[in-house]
Amino acid sequence: MISGAEIVIRCLQEEKVDCVFGYPGGSVLHIYDALFKQDEVKHVLVRHEQAAVHAADAYSRSSQKVGVALVTSGPGVTNTVTGIATAYMDSIPMVVLCGQVPTQYIGQDAFQECDTVGITRPCVKHNFLVKDVKDLAITIKKAFHIAATGRPGPVVVDIPKDITAQMCDFDYPKTIQMRSYNPVVKGHLGQIKKAVQVLQEAKRPIIYTGGGVILSDAADKLTQLARKLDFPVTNTLMGLGGYPATDRQFVGMLGMHGTFEANNAMHYADVILAVGARFDDRVIGNPEHFSGEKRRVIHIDIDPSSISKRVKVDVPIVGNVADVLDEMLKLLDGGFKADPEVSDWWKQIDAWRGRNSLAYRQSNHIMPQYVVEKLYEVTGGDAFITSDVGQHQMFAAQYYKFDKPRRWINSGGLGTMGVGLPYGMGVLMANPNAQVACVTGEGSIQMCIQEMSTCKQYGLPVKIINLNNGMLGMVRQWQEMFYSKRYSQSYVTSLPDFVKLAEAYGHVGMRIEKPEDVEPALRKAFTEHKDDLVFMDFIIDPGANVFPMVAAGKGLTEMILAEDL
Amino acid sequence: MRHIISILIENEAGALSRVAGLFSARGYNIESLTVAPTEDPSLSRMTILTWGSDEVLEQINKQLNKLVDVVKVVDLSEAAHVERELMLIKVRATGKDREEMKRMADIFRGRIIDVTESTYVIELTGASSKLDSFIAGLDAGLILETVRTGVCGIGRGDRILKV
Ligand SMILES: Cc1cc2nc3c(=O)[nH]c(=O)nc-3n(C[C@H](O)[C@H](O)[C@H](O)COP(=O)(O)OP(=O)(O)OC[C@H]3O[C@@H](n4cnc5c(N)ncnc54)[C@H](O)[C@@H]3O)c2cc1C
Ligand SMILES: Cc1ncc(C[n+]2csc(CCOP(=O)(O)OP(=O)(O)O)c2C)c(N)n1
Ligand SMILES: [Mg+2]
Numbered sequence: 001m002i003s004g005a006e007i008v009i010r011c012l013q014e015e016k017v018d019c020v021f022g023y024p025g026g027s028v029l030h031i032y033d034a035l036f037k038q039d040e041v042k043h044v045l046v047r048h049e050q051a052a053v054h055a056a057d058a059y060s061r062s063s064q065k066v067g068v069a070l071v072t073s074g075p076g077v078t079n080t081v082t083g084i085a086t087a088y089m090d091s092i093p094m095v096v097l098c099g100q101v102p103t104q105y106i107g108q109d110a111f112q113e114c115d116t117v118g119i120t121r122p123c124v125k126h127n128f129l130v131k132d133v134k135d136l137a138i139t140i141k142k143a144f145h146i147a148a149t150g151r152p153g154p155v156v157v158d159i160p161k162d163i164t165a166q167m168c169d170f171d172y173p174k175t176i177q178m179r180s181y182n183p184v185v186k187g188h189l190g191q192i193k194k195a196v197q198v199l200q201e202a203k204r205p206i207i208y209t210g211g212g213v214i215l216s217d218a219a220d221k222l223t224q225l226a227r228k229l230d231f232p233v234t235n236t237l238m239g240l241g242g243y244p245a246t247d248r249q250f251v252g253m254l255g256m257h258g259t260f261e262a263n264n265a266m267h268y269a270d271v272i273l274a275v276g277a278r279f280d281d282r283v284i285g286n287p288e289h290f291s292g293e294k295r296r297v298i299h300i301d302i303d304p305s306s307i308s309k310r311v312k313v314d315v316p317i318v319g320n321v322a323d324v325l326d327e328m329l330k331l332l333d334g335g336f337k338a339d340p341e342v343s344d345w346w347k348q349i350d351a352w353r354g355r356n357s358l359a360y361r362q363s364n365h366i367m368p369q370y371v372v373e374k375l376y377e378v379t380g381g382d383a384f385i386t387s388d389v390g391q392h393q394m395f396a397a398q399y400y401k402f403d404k405p406r407r408w409i410n411s412g413g414l415g416t417m418g419v420g421l422p423y424g425m426g427v428l429m430a431n432p433n434a435q436v437a438c439v440t441g442e443g444s445i446q447m448c449i450q451e452m453s454t455c456k457q458y459g460l461p462v463k464i465i466n467l468n469n470g471m472l473g474m475v476r477q478w479q480e481m482f483y484s485k486r487y488s489q490s491y492v493t494s495l496p497d498f499v500k501l502a503e504a505y506g507h508v509g510m511r512i513e514k515p516e517d518v519e520p521a522l523r524k525a526f527t528e529h530k531d532d533l534v535f536m537d538f539i540i541d542p543g544a545n546v547f548p549m550v551a552a553g554k555g556l557t558e559m560i561l562a563e564d565l
Numbered sequence: 566m567r568h569i570i571s572i573l574i575e576n577e578a579g580a581l582s583r584v585a586g587l588f589s590a591r592g593y594n595i596e597s598l599t600v601a602p603t604e605d606p607s608l609s610r611m612t613i614l615t616w617g618s619d620e621v622l623e624q625i626n627k628q629l630n631k632l633v634d635v636v637k638v639v640d641l642s643e644a645a646h647v648e649r650e651l652m653l654i655k656v657r658a659t660g661k662d663r664e665e666m667k668r669m670a671d672i673f674r675g676r677i678i679d680v681t682e683s684t685y686v687i688e689l690t691g692a693s694s695k696l697d698s699f700i701a702g703l704d705a706g707l708i709l710e711t712v713r714t715g716v717c718g719i720g721r722g723d724r725i726l727k728v
Contacts, residue, residue: 117579122590126633129578146633179728180575180636305627308620 004133004164005030008097011140012041014172017068019044019059019429021052025072026112027099030164044429044458047450049076051422053083054448057092057154058419058426061409062384064217066093066148067426073099073161074112078119082416084154085123089413090238091215093152095143096120102162103131116158125153133166138173145176150183151303152215183302187319192327195273195298195315202271203341204348205231208254211238211412212276212301216321219243219405222275225325228332231342232349234262236277238412241402246381251349252358255283256550257394260357260559263548265349267293267556274299276321279311280413287311289555300324357548357561358398365541366515368392368467372399375437375465378522383407383435386423386462388444389415391473394546396439418447424462425454435526437463442495442537443472452505455533463525464535466498469542477545481560482552502535511537567596568622569641569648569718571726572611575634576602583632584611593617593625597650597715608636608728612717614693639726641718648718651688652696653678655710658685662707673699684709 002010008031012020019042024032035043046052049071056067071080077098087094101110117129126146128139143155199205213222219242226233226249233243234254243250252259254266266272272295284290287310298315299307307316317324360369372395385400386409387393393410402408409427411419420438427436445466455462475490499509508529512521518538525534547562574580581600588595596614603610615625622640629638658666670677670687673695679686689699693716700711720726
């Protein structure tokens with residue numbers, strides 16, 4: 001017999017978890033003690049529980065593994081909520097283990113008690129309160145199973161302290177059956193055949209793909225399919241890297257800050273093949289405007305509730321992207337003949353491309369777009385790029401051409417400022433020798449800046465690319481355009497000296513103020529300071545805005561372009 | 566349109582709050598909700614009376630199915646079914662009203678299950694509309710208290726909801 005705390009650790013070992021992000025406290029002391037007595041599972045001590053969850057989330061996004069966080073009851077748990085909600089919105093598999101007050105104290109407003117299951121319920125895929133040590137191992141097994149299968153998501157396991165002290169036999173089930181949980185994997189063959197038929201008839205097709213392709217590890221299959229069809233491909237923000245961005249068939253990201261060609265191609269397509277993408281409101285613009293065009297929609301998604309939620313779907317296919325694409329590829333093996341009119345469609349798309357909607361004006365200041373372009377060059381297009389939320393996030397998405405999946409790590413659904421640095425930590429724990437850059441802003445970086453300390457302790461050489469405009473730039477852009485330049489609370493005064501701050505934490509700091517210094521500084525950071533965390537404070541043009549832009553309430557084709565201004 | 570959703574759900578602590586939370590978080594309507602364990606005590610059967618457009622009902626159905634504790638969901642109102650609701654209603658029963666109350670209960674096939682000098686408790690089951698008409702048929706000033714269970718329903722004939 002072993003203790004509940006040891007059971008927790010044994011479960012993690014059985015799940016091949018090599019790293020847990022966490023922060024100790026009273027209710028998890030037994031678990032931390034069990035952790036101390038072994039060395040299979042490493043632990044990264046963060047400086048704030050929010051960062052533990054973000055790091056576990058990025059560990060998962062940048063690998064195929066389930067990220068794990070471990071926190072104490074009460075404030076430990078409440079600090080994780082933003083991180084859990086962030087992972088939930090982007091369907092990221094994750095297990096969060098939380099301490100709870102001893103069973104007999106639950107409900108008595110005990111010290112550091114909170115209703116963990118109640119607080120997290122709306123932002124988890126599922127959660128459990130373990131009430132008996134005999135259920136502990138099977139509950140953790142279920143948690144990993146639920147997190148990683150079907151539409152992935154975070155699962156919380158709340159473990160009262162007394163349970164971690166009780167003794168029990170350890171038996172970890174190899175597999176698990178749940179009568180109430182059986183996600184569909186294979187798509188319906190009849191529907192897939194119908195889809196192929198519709199693709200044959202398409203005259204103005206588009207392949208629109210999202211996070212589901214990344215989550216399903218189906219980028220290769222998608223690429224094969226797209227090549228076979230020779231149709232244009234667009235990605236959502238979450239889908240970037242699912243199809244090589246440098247490929248001729250790629251028309252760029254679509255949506256609020258999508259390219260002119262992607263948004264027009266999406267809007268005027270007569271057939272949309274949607275793959276693991278959920279027709280988000282940032283993607284289709286005004287839904288009435290979008291439904292103004294007649295088209296047929298094929299939608300592959302593992303979650304039936306994503307289908308026909310916001311856009312009426314003609315050929316729904318419920319299933320795992322990788323499995324469904326396999327079937328499609330088999331059906332297409334006999335040869336595919338696209339409608340001859342598709343070549344006219346390509347001409348139209350090339351004309352839209354000719355607008356060069358991502359062109360931007362240089363100025364005496366450093367332009368943020370330019371920094372990202374140089375970052376792309378210096379890293380050979382092969383870095384993991386994490387980002388925070390704001391203009392810098394959009395610039396990173398637009399100008400860093402992701403050719404591989406799981407390289408673009410950002411918060412799309414919840415849009416959580418502060419994720420960038422902990423995301424960098426999670427990526428590095430999962431991919432120890434990778435180049436990792438965190439593209440951020442002076443607003444966002446300050447939301448989890450304390451993690452520079454964690455990076456020092458564990459030697460995590462994130463390159464922080466701070467696109468410092470002295471503004472909550474994304475907010476300022478909206479105020480400039482829609483609130484007659486009333487810049488209410490979007491100007492960040494009293495910024496710290498980021499160079500000194502980095503140095504205070506024991507890292508390297510650089511301030512870059514001139515365009516000609518951008519590239520040399522980046523080279524230096526990625527060569528000479530390869531193994532250091534480098535805080536690169538780029539003082540950028542404070543007036544730079546993100547274009548194209550589909551304003552709130554506007555149709556997808558009603559974009560504001562940089563050239564209009 | 567009015568729909569009756571029947572759900573088989575794991576009889577776990579918190580399962581009810583997952584369903585109730587889903588409805589409030591997504592802005593779906595709940596007119597009534599009843600729940601109790603089935604003949605298999607590990608399962609509960611829940612009946613929800615809701616309304617909404619076809620699109621909303623499609624989402625309700627899909628979102629309920631997504632809950633990990635939910636085993637099965639059917640929309641009873643899609644085919645032949647029977648539905649019942651139980652009401653206990655306490656009324657003032659004095660003087661000439663005493664006789665009148667008894668008569669009303671008989672007409673609606675209700676039963677008087679508690680009697681004092683001045684009150685009756687009447688038990689009435691039936692379709693919700695029948696309970697509504699009973700209430701409408703009484704002098705409002707005589708109604709002291711009503712308690713209704715909310716609708717529960719079951720498919721007719723071979724339509725069976727079971728794991
Ligand atoms: C400042 C800001 C600006 C933004 N601007 C844009 C923008 O211009 N353009 C844009 O696209 N987004 C933008 N977003 C992001 C946007 O909010 C959404 O997060 C994003 O569009 C959703 O991407 P997605 O449709 O790929 O869905 P995801 O959230 O990635 O969902 C994945 C879908 O795939 C399904 N799925 C998961 N796994 C599988 C599997 N194995 N098999 C099959 N299906 C699966 C899921 O059920 C789900 O439906 C912005 C966000 C921010 C913060
Ligand atoms: C936690 C959180 N609070 C508020 C917001 C709203 N918000 C979105 S972008 C933004 C400004 C971000 O500023 P900065 O990090 O400097 O990036 P910039 O837009 O200037 O590049 C704000 C406040 C958010 N997304 N997340
Ligand atoms: Mg800024």
